[in-house]
Amino acid sequence: MEHFDVIVIGSGTAGYTAAHACRKAGRSVLVVDKQPFGGTCAMRGCQPKKILVAAAQAIHGTSALHGQGVDGESRLDWAALMRFKRDFTYSVPERSEQGFLDAGIRTAHGLAVFSGPNQIRIEKKGYSADKFIIAAGAVPRKLSVPGNELLMDSDGFLELDALPSSIAFIGGGFISFEFAHVCAQAGVRTTMIHRGKSFLRGFDPDLVTRLMEAGQAQGISFLRESSVKQIDQDEGGLTLHISGSDQQTLSVDKAVAAIGRVPDLADLGLDSAGVEHTPRGIKVNSFMQTSNPSIYAVGDVADTQHLLSPTADMEANTAASNILRGNSVHADYTAIPSVVFSIPALAAVGMSEEQAHAHAEQEGIQLMVNAGDASEWMSSRRIGQKHAAYKVILNESTGTILGAHILGHNAGEMINIFAMAMKFGLTREQLKSLLWAYPTHISDIKYML
Incomplete structure (x- = not known):
C-alpha cells in the first residue's frame, strides 16, 4: 500500500489550492478525481457560465443603446459561443493535471473509497495517508417526479x-x-x-x-x-x-x-472512515476538520454556510494551514459577497434589511437604510440601463456598513468595495472621502452612502 503525507480527493479549485499549499511545504501529495481534472468551477460552473453571460450582456448592451447612437441588430451565435466556451473548458483537465505534476504532486484517476480511517481504495489499489482533504464538490440536484x-x-x-x-x-x-x-x-x-x-x-x-x-x-x-x-x-x-x-x-x-446542487458524497465510504455527514454535507469544525481528526473537508462537499468558489479557496487554505502547523487557523466567513450574474446583475454582502432590524433590536443600535432607484443616474442612462437600484444598511452611530445590496451593471464589481469596507471596518465617511475615478459605476458608491 503506497503512503502519502496528504491525499486530496477532488481536483477543483479547493483541491488545487490545498494540494499545492501542502506540496509547497514539502509534503508528499496525491490528488485523485473520478472526473476529468479541473472541478466544477472551471469545467461546469462559474467560468463557462460567465462566458455565456458575457455574450448575452453584449447583446443586451447593444440593444439597450438603440436610438442612443447605436444602430443595427446583434444576435447571439450559439454554435460559435459554444466553440469559444469549449476552447476554454476542453483544455482544463490537461492543464490542471500538468500543473499538479509540474509541482511534484502525484495524480490518480478513479473513485476514491475510504476503506478505513486512514486508507482509501482507487479501483483495486490501496493508498494510505497521514491526512486527507475531501474536496469532492457537488452535483446537480435531481427533481424527484415522474419523467x-x-x-x-x-x-x-x-x-x-x-x-x-x-x-x-x-x-x-x-x-x-x-x-x-x-x-x-x-x-x-x-x-x-x-x-x-x-x-x-x-x-x-x-x-x-x-x-x-x-x-x-x-x-x-x-x-x-x-x-x-x-x-x-x-x-x-x-x-x-x-x-x-x-x-x-x-x-x-x-x-x-x-x-440547486448537493454534496457529492456518493460511494466515498465515509462511514468506514468515521466521518459524520448529513444530506447537507460533511460536518466540519472551524478548522475544516471532520469527526475523524485526520480528515478535513472543504468546498461544496462541506456543510458550511457559503457554497462559493472564493470560500472554497479560503477553506482549502485553512485546512492546509492546519494540517501543516496544527489546528490554529479558523475559517473566516466575514463579509462574503454573492452575485447573480443575471442581466442586470444582482449582488449582496452582509445582512439583509430584515436581519439588520433584528440585530439592531438585539444590540440596541439605530439603523440607517439608504435605498433608491439608480436607473436615472447618468451611469445608467449612458448605457441605456432601465433597471438599477440599491440598498445600503448602516449602523447610524458608527457609520459602519452592515449590509449592501446592488442591482445593476457592474454590481459584481461594486459589491467588492462594500465587502472590503465591511471586512476592515471602514466607515461611510472614509468611503465618501475617497477620490474615486470618475465617471465610473464604482464612483456611484458615494451616492449610496
Missing part, C-alpha cells in the same frame, strides 16, 4: 449544441436566473417555475422584484408558487404538468432542473 429523466441539468445546458425555441427552468435560484437571461437574449421563449413564493431567497426582496421586472421586459415569464409534478414527452418536445398555478400545463422544447 425527470427527460430533464436536463445545468451540466447538460452548458453542453447544448443548439438552443431550443422554448425552454423552462425549474427552480428560482442563481442557476435559473443566469441561464434564463442568456436564453432570453438569444430570443428563446423562456419560463421560470419556482415552487416558493419568493425567487432568489436570501437576496433583498425589493431588488429581486426589480430584477424580475427586468426579466419580464426581456421576455421571461415567471411562475411562482408552482410545482412541476410530471413531465411527459410529446411530438413537439415536453409537457410539464404544474400544480399551484393557473397554468396547469406548459409545452416547451427543453426543460432544465435547476434546483
Whole structure:
C-alpha cells in the first residue's frame, strides 16, 4: 500500500489550492478525481457560465443603446459561443493535471473509497495517508417526479449544441436566473417555475422584484408558487404538468432542473472512515476538520454556510494551514459577497434589511437604510440601463456598513468595495472621502452612502 503525507480527493479549485499549499511545504501529495481534472468551477460552473453571460450582456448592451447612437441588430451565435466556451473548458483537465505534476504532486484517476480511517481504495489499489482533504464538490440536484429523466441539468445546458425555441427552468435560484437571461437574449421563449413564493431567497426582496421586472421586459415569464409534478414527452418536445398555478400545463422544447446542487458524497465510504455527514454535507469544525481528526473537508462537499468558489479557496487554505502547523487557523466567513450574474446583475454582502432590524433590536443600535432607484443616474442612462437600484444598511452611530445590496451593471464589481469596507471596518465617511475615478459605476458608491 503506497503512503502519502496528504491525499486530496477532488481536483477543483479547493483541491488545487490545498494540494499545492501542502506540496509547497514539502509534503508528499496525491490528488485523485473520478472526473476529468479541473472541478466544477472551471469545467461546469462559474467560468463557462460567465462566458455565456458575457455574450448575452453584449447583446443586451447593444440593444439597450438603440436610438442612443447605436444602430443595427446583434444576435447571439450559439454554435460559435459554444466553440469559444469549449476552447476554454476542453483544455482544463490537461492543464490542471500538468500543473499538479509540474509541482511534484502525484495524480490518480478513479473513485476514491475510504476503506478505513486512514486508507482509501482507487479501483483495486490501496493508498494510505497521514491526512486527507475531501474536496469532492457537488452535483446537480435531481427533481424527484415522474419523467425527470427527460430533464436536463445545468451540466447538460452548458453542453447544448443548439438552443431550443422554448425552454423552462425549474427552480428560482442563481442557476435559473443566469441561464434564463442568456436564453432570453438569444430570443428563446423562456419560463421560470419556482415552487416558493419568493425567487432568489436570501437576496433583498425589493431588488429581486426589480430584477424580475427586468426579466419580464426581456421576455421571461415567471411562475411562482408552482410545482412541476410530471413531465411527459410529446411530438413537439415536453409537457410539464404544474400544480399551484393557473397554468396547469406548459409545452416547451427543453426543460432544465435547476434546483440547486448537493454534496457529492456518493460511494466515498465515509462511514468506514468515521466521518459524520448529513444530506447537507460533511460536518466540519472551524478548522475544516471532520469527526475523524485526520480528515478535513472543504468546498461544496462541506456543510458550511457559503457554497462559493472564493470560500472554497479560503477553506482549502485553512485546512492546509492546519494540517501543516496544527489546528490554529479558523475559517473566516466575514463579509462574503454573492452575485447573480443575471442581466442586470444582482449582488449582496452582509445582512439583509430584515436581519439588520433584528440585530439592531438585539444590540440596541439605530439603523440607517439608504435605498433608491439608480436607473436615472447618468451611469445608467449612458448605457441605456432601465433597471438599477440599491440598498445600503448602516449602523447610524458608527457609520459602519452592515449590509449592501446592488442591482445593476457592474454590481459584481461594486459589491467588492462594500465587502472590503465591511471586512476592515471602514466607515461611510472614509468611503465618501475617497477620490474615486470618475465617471465610473464604482464612483456611484458615494451616492449610496
